[in-house]
Amino acid sequence: QQQVKQSPQSLIVQKGGISIINCAYENTAFDYFPWYQQFPGKGPALLIAIRPDVSEKKEGRFTISFNKSAKQFSLHIMDSQPGDSATYFCAATVTGTASKLTFGTGTRLQVTL
Amino acid sequence: DTAVSQTPKYLVTQMGNDKSIKCEQNLGHDTMYWYKQDSKKFLKIMFSYNNKELIINETVPNRFSPKSPDKAHLNLHINSLELGDSAVYFCASSQVTSSYNSPLHFGNGTRLTVT
Numbered sequence: 001q002q003q004v005k006q007s008p009q010s011l012i013v014q015k016g017g018i019s020i021i022n023c024a025y026e027n028t029a030f031d032y033f034p035w036y037q038q039f040p041g042k043g044p045a046l047l048i049a050i051r052p053d054v055s056e057k058k059e060g061r062f063t064i065s066f067n068k069s070a071k072q073f074s075l076h077i078m079d080s081q082p083g084d085s086a087t088y089f090c091a092a093t094v095t096g097t098a099s100k101l102t103f104g105t106g107t108r109l110q111v112t113l
Numbered sequence: 114d115t116a117v118s119q120t121p122k123y124l125v126t127q128m129g130n131d132k133s134i135k136c137e138q139n140l141g142h143d144t145m146y147w148y149k150q151d152s153k154k155f156l157k158i159m160f161s162y163n164n165k166e167l168i169i170n171e172t173v174p175n176r177f178s179p180k181s182p183d184k185a186h187l188n189l190h191i192n193s194l195e196l197g198d199s200a201v202y203f204c205a206s207s208q209v210t211s212s213y214n215s216p217l218h219f220g221n222g223t224r225l226t227v228t
Contacts, residue, residue, distance in 0.1 A: 043203050044203070089156060103155070
């Protein structure tokens with residue numbers, strides 16, 4: 001059962017544009033929502049994360065918007081750059097002793113010149 | 114210095130063989146993980162160890178056996194390899210179990226190809 005649904009599967013954005021990736025979850029007990037960025041041949045790396053007690057988290061050009069009632073969260077990349085071209089994963093977990101991240105299916109972002 | 118290192122980076126082997134992947138972290142973290150990334154890039158947790166104790170064991174064939182000799186190392190041994198085991202295996206670590214203040218740090222993966 002896919003507990004975190006991510007869309008779109010792939011995304012092409014022009015340089016300077018806004019990239020938007022959406023995720024939806026089912027488990028209302030989730031209390032930690034990170035986004036990971038993965039470049040080819042590398043492991044995923046934490047990009048930005050949010051807790052459900054805030055509706056937005058911004059770090060530089062990257063913003064997470066969180067809608068608890070809709071059980072949705074999204075990543076916005078402002079002023080997208082070719083160096084942002086990577087696969088992005090949303091994830092969620094219930095923090096605790098045996099917490100485990102449940103990942104979305106990933107979005108391959110390509111930023112063109 | 115690499116924070117989470119895995120060896121080998123590539124592993125090509127035949128069906129039926131037994132192979133091991135090694136992982137070491139120098140971050141002083143207490144928790145280590147194995148994740149599997151399939152051909153569609155889907156990431157799924159396999160195991161988690163906290164201070165050498167197994168705390169998460171997902172529905173993984175018992176041909177896969179993790180071993181944690183100390184909290185800085187988590188190895189993965191796979192017996193009787195099958196074609197479907199072909200994937201990229203990622204080791205990861207975190208300060209404690211994954212949380213807002215304890216993000217996962219991933220290694221660069223081991224690409225296993227079973228022929």
